[in-house]
Amino acid sequence: MSVSINNxxxxxxxxxxxxxxxxxxxxxxxSMYGAKTESTLCGSVIKAVHAMCRCMNGTGEGAVGQIxxxxxxxxxxxxxxxxxxxxxxxxxxxxxxxxxxxxxNTELIEQYVAHPSQRDGAAIFFALMPxxxxxxxxxxxxxxxxxxxxxxxxxxxxxxxxxxxxCDNAYRRIKDDTCPAGLAVFGTLVLGAHAYGVTELExxxxxxxxxxxxxxxxxxxxxxxxxxKGMRAAERLVEQYMVRIESASSYSASAAAN
Numbered sequence: 256m257s258v259s260i261n262n263x264x265x266x267x268x269x270x271x272x273x274x275x276x277x278x279x280x281x282x283x284x285x286s287m288y289g290a291k292t293e294s295t296l297c298g299s300v301i302k303a304v305h306a307m308c309r310c311m312n313g314t315g316e317g318a319v320g321q322i323x324x325x326x327x328x329x330x331x332x333x334x335x336x337x338x339x340x341x342x343x344x345x346x347x348x349x350x351x352x353x354x355x356x357x358x359x360n361t362e363l364i365e366q367y368v369a370h371p372s373q374r375d376g377a378a379i380f381f382a383l384m385p386x387x388x389x390x391x392x393x394x395x396x397x398x399x400x401x402x403x404x405x406x407x408x409x410x411x412x413x414x415x416x417x418x419x420x421x422c423d424n425a426y427r428r429i430k431d432d433t434c435p436a437g438l439a440v441f442g443t444l445v446l447g448a449h450a451y452g453v454t455e456l457e458x459x460x461x462x463x464x465x466x467x468x469x470x471x472x473x474x475x476x477x478x479x480x481x482x483x484k485g486m487r488a489a490e491r492l493v494e495q496y497m498v499r500i501e502s503a504s505s506y507s508a509s510a511a512a513n
Contacts, residue, residue, distance in 0.1 A: 264429075265376070268298040270296055271302055274418070297425075306331060328344050329345075339358055340356075340359060341354060341377075444499055447493075449493060450493055451490060
């Protein structure tokens with residue numbers, strides 16, 4: 256799964272409670288990693304922080320933890336349905352995440368896609384929480400927000416400032432400024448066995464077609480052609496067996512994307 260940072264930090268989405276009534280997502284505070292004096296609230300980060308809070312006080316489903324020093328695993332309870340869960344394994348060494356959507360009732364699994372028109376990326380941020388909280392500022396600010404959360408937000412201004420710092424901290428630490436913008440991105444498709452199926456359609460076999468000199472608009476008998484056509488149908492069978500890898504290289508500044 257390849258995820259653009261723009262799809263993770265999508266600021267066009269509505270904010271969850273208790274920030275849903277705010278008319279301006281910008282807050283006049285910033286993390287120690289930001290050079291500016293204001294931060295923007297991000298709905299996906301807020302949802303991940305809330306999921307962490309609910310795990311800590313036992314009011315919500317889900318779990319997150321580290322497998323080793325470089326990997327974390329998370330089970331994020333989706334709000335889409337009572338049986339929907341998002342499962343994520345994050346590898347800090349490579350910066351990659353493997354994510355799926357699991358339905359506990361049907362036991363079906365589908366690929367998790369973070370995109371403005373699909374999943375919001377909150378499950379990925381939830382899987383990142385162990386690494387985000389390894390930072391002193393994030394950990395301290397999270398504790399301040401957690402106190403507000405369990406007390407029912409007695410100081411909404413303080414809670415808003417704390418959440419803004421958490422959003423800015425995550426953004427500044429995840430965003431990679433060492434990768435220049437405008438580079439060509441190369442896509443590589445990896446298809447596992449039985450990822451898709453191909454079947455012939457009834458009555459759609461091969462047809463061999465020969466056209467003699469003079470067919471069509473050819474009054475001087477200069478053109479003839481020979482060709483074939485056939486019909487088949489393909490179906491994507493298992494999304495998890497298909498992976499698109501996006502990468503850049505030393506040639507990306509001058510090459511065209513594929």
